[in-house]
Amino acid sequence: GENVEQHPSTLSVQEGDSAVIKCTYSDSASNYFPWYKQELGKRPQLIIDIRSNVGEKKDQRIAVTLNKTAKHFSLHITETQPEDSAVYFCAASPGNTPLVFGKGTRLSVIA
Amino acid sequence: DTAVSQTPKYLVTQMGNDKSIKCEQNLGHDTMYWYKQDSKKFLKIMFSYNNKELIINETVPNRFSPKSPDKAHLNLHINSLELGDSAVYFCASSQSQGNTEAFFGQGTRLTVV
Numbered sequence: 001g002e003n004v005e006q007h008p009s010t011l012s013v014q015e016g017d018s019a020v021i022k023c024t025y026s027d028s029a030s031n032y033f034p035w036y037k038q039e040l041g042k043r044p045q046l047i048i049d050i051r052s053n054v055g056e057k058k059d060q061r062i063a064v065t066l067n068k069t070a071k072h073f074s075l076h077i078t079e080t081q082p083e084d085s086a087v088y089f090c091a092a093s094p095g096n097t098p099l100v101f102g103k104g105t106r107l108s109v110i111a
Numbered sequence: 112d113t114a115v116s117q118t119p120k121y122l123v124t125q126m127g128n129d130k131s132i133k134c135e136q137n138l139g140h141d142t143m144y145w146y147k148q149d150s151k152k153f154l155k156i157m158f159s160y161n162n163k164e165l166i167i168n169e170t171v172p173n174r175f176s177p178k179s180p181d182k183a184h185l186n187l188h189i190n191s192l193e194l195g196d197s198a199v200y201f202c203a204s205s206q207s208q209g210n211t212e213a214f215f216g217q218g219t220r221l222t223v224v
Contacts, residue, residue: 032210043201043215044154051210087152093209098144098167101154 002027004092006102013080014110021105023090024072030092033066033073034099038087047088048075080109114138117202117216124192125224132187132219134202142166142208143185145177148199148218160185161208192223 003026013019025033034049050057050064050073057064061080066073073092077084087106091099117134124130136143145157159167163179174190185202202216 034212038152043217045215046212049212089154095208095210097209098156098159099209099213100156104152104154106152 002030002092002094002097002100004090004100004102006090006105008105009103010106010108012108012110015080015082017080019075019077019080019084019107019109021075021088021090021107022072023074023092023102024070025092025100026071027092027094028068028071029094031095032093032099033064034091035062035064035075036089036091036101038089038104040086044089077107080107082109082111085109113217115202115204115214115216117200117219119219120217121220121222123222123224126192126194128192129188129190130192130221131189132200132202132221134185134187134216136183136202136204136214138204138206138214140204140206140214141182142205143179143182144203144205144213145185145187146201146203146215148201150198154201158185158187159208166208189221192221194223197221197223 006023031052036044037047038044063076087104090102093099115136158177160179176188179185199218203213205213
């Protein structure tokens with residue numbers, strides 16, 4: 001089955017700096033790669049996703065890149081703000097199985 | 112209107128007891144899931160149901176039994192609770208299996224004492 005590795009497990013950045021979180025996946029059939037944000041005590045919520053026919057996608061300060069050959073994808077957050085502090089999860093699925101999540105990255109944005 | 116709702120939000124119970132968590136979605140989705148999030152925040156799939164039928168049952172003890180009376184509901188019953196069952200349990204739903212957004216419920220924090 002699919003296996004998703006996520007790095008780093010914790011990340012601290014100064015407010016205004018960029019943050020990058022990286023994930024690798026094992027199943028070359030995976031074609032859907034969402035990113036979820038989970039604030040303390042809350043549910044995971046989708047912030048951006050990308051499909052395998054696209055190499056990059058942006059939404060304001062958030063961008064995701066996908067390298068199918070290398071089987072890795074990354075989340076980029078620019079101009080970080082304190083409210084970006086949360087746990088971020090990457091996930092992957094080939095479409096016939098549930099999403100498999102990475103182990104999460106705890107992002108702390110220091111004001 | 113909450114898209115995916117689960118009850119209760121908190122559950123504290125003694126070892127050996129049996130408890131249930133209920134989940135309902137009003138999104139018209141075909142697929143529902145139970146995920147377990149442990150103290151290290153790992154989100155691990157437990158069960159997946161598609162149109163009331165069990166599709167995936169990961170390596171979960173048979174003390175855990177999901178039941179789907181209709182495609183809008185997926186309940187989780189746990190027998191003979193153990194200390195290691197303490198975690199946050201999330202119900203989720205999606206339009207289809209895996210390749211679309213999963214919407215999560217607010218979670219149930221289960222504490223076994």
